[in-house]
Amino acid sequence: MDVALNLVTIIVSILLIGVTLLQTKGSSFSGAFGGGSDSIQRTRRGFEKTLFQFTIGIAGFFLVLSIMSSIFLSS
16 A cells, blocks of 8 residues: 555656646746746636646645655554
C-alpha cells in the first residue's frame, strides 16, 4: 500500500509540474513578478480556463494524497 501511494504521489506531482509549466508558457519573465502590463484585467477562456481548472483539481488531489501519505506512513 505504501509503495503504491508513493508511486501515485510521484506521478501526480510530475503531472502537476507539467500542467503548471503549460500555464506559464505564454507569459514573459517580467510578468511573473508583476511587470507585465497586459495581465491586469485578463480573463481565461477556452482551453486556458480548462487548463486552469484542471490545475486546481490536480493540486487538490495532490494535497489529499500528501495527507493520506503522512497518515499511513506515521502509523
